[in-house]
Amino acid sequence: MAIVDARILILCKTYPSPSGKYAETTCVAGMDEKGNLVRLFPVPFRLIAEEQQFKKWQWIKAKVEKAKKDHRPESFTIKVDTIEGGIVIQPGKDWAERRRLLAAIKPYDHFDDIEAARLAGRISLAMLKPARILGVDIEAVSNPDWTDEDLAKLVNGQTQGGLFDREDKPSIRTLRKLPFDFYYRYECGKGTTAKTFRHKLVDWEVGALYWNCDRLYGADWERHFREKLEKDIPSKDLTLLMGNQHRFQDQWLIISLIYPPHQMQAELF
Numbered sequence: 001m002a003i004v005d006a007r008i009l010i011l012c013k014t015y016p017s018p019s020g021k022y023a024e025t026t027c028v029a030g031m032d033e034k035g036n037l038v039r040l041f042p043v044p045f046r047l048i049a050e051e052q053q054f055k056k057w058q059w060i061k062a063k064v065e066k067a068k069k070d071h072r073p074e075s076f077t078i079k080v081d082t083i084e085g086g087i088v089i090q091p092g093k094d095w096a097e098r099r100r101l102l103a104a105i106k107p108y109d110h111f112d113d114i115e116a117a118r119l120a121g122r123i124s125l126a127m128l129k130p131a132r133i134l135g136v137d138i139e140a141v142s143n144p145d146w147t148d149e150d151l152a153k154l155v156n157g158q159t160q161g162g163l164f165d166r167e168d169k170p171s172i173r174t175l176r177k178l179p180f181d182f183y184y185r186y187e188c189g190k191g192t193t194a195k196t197f198r199h200k201l202v203d204w205e206v207g208a209l210y211w212n213c214d215r216l217y218g219a220d221w222e223r224h225f226r227e228k229l230e231k232d233i234p235s236k237d238l239t240l241l242m243g244n245q246h247r248f249q250d251q252w253l254i255i256s257l258i259y260p261p262h263q264m265q266a267e268l269f
Contacts, residue, residue, distance in 0.1 A: 035104025
């Protein structure tokens with residue numbers, strides 16, 4: 001498929017993971033100017049030049065092509081060295097501009113409908129508005145340290161050169177492994193039709209929240225972490241950006257949290 005110029009609003013960056021080819025990679029997702037969800041891969045985000053790094057809610061321009069080895073409909077390969085950062089859409093009053101842009105994407109209100117659409121071959125990314133968040137499950141990982149193989153990917157990939165072998169390449173920085181996996185338990189439907197689901201949170205912001213709570217509160221990190229994810233964020237107009245895995249496409253992840261304030265109801269006089 002031809003390489004094309006694309007303009008994409010960034011909605012998601014997942015927590016980085018070790019990669020044999022790129023040292024470490026992040027799955028990036030967003031929407032194009034027509035309101036289509038797109039997945040960009042691979043993006044070794046922390047290792048690319050500073051001027052080509054980008055933020056959530058930022059428009060970027062880059063050359064992309066349909067992924068050759070990933071047949072999910074929204075997956076594109078991005079030419080990292082062509083990335084140009086554009087404006088960042090600020091929240092502003094009541095998230096007005098962000099809401100206007102997101103209005104192009106119709107969210108699902110039940111996860112079963114997302115899975116049905118996947119089975120029909122239509123989607124691998126979707127917006128979901130759950131009825132309510134039930135809680136966060138926190139599970140210690142089996143090994144809190146990187147394996148020798150993972151460390152080799154993280155270090156060797158940065159020293160061997162290749163696609164990102166350039167004079168301004170950042171110095172070697174070993175990725176910190178999260179010692180816990182985090183899952184949202186949530187409910188779709190109401191009353192007798194209500195159904196509970198559980199999906200892993202891989203949003204980079206969730207990982208950053210853990211590290212910030214650990215740094216600021218030490219042994220009391222969990223209380224503050226839960227306060228944010230179980231009370232503060234669910235009190236907003238929360239939407240989950242869902243994405244499935246390439247190798248196991250029936251397995252879905254929560255790749256981003258989008259939580260504007262609730263819109264105020266018009267007062268009656």
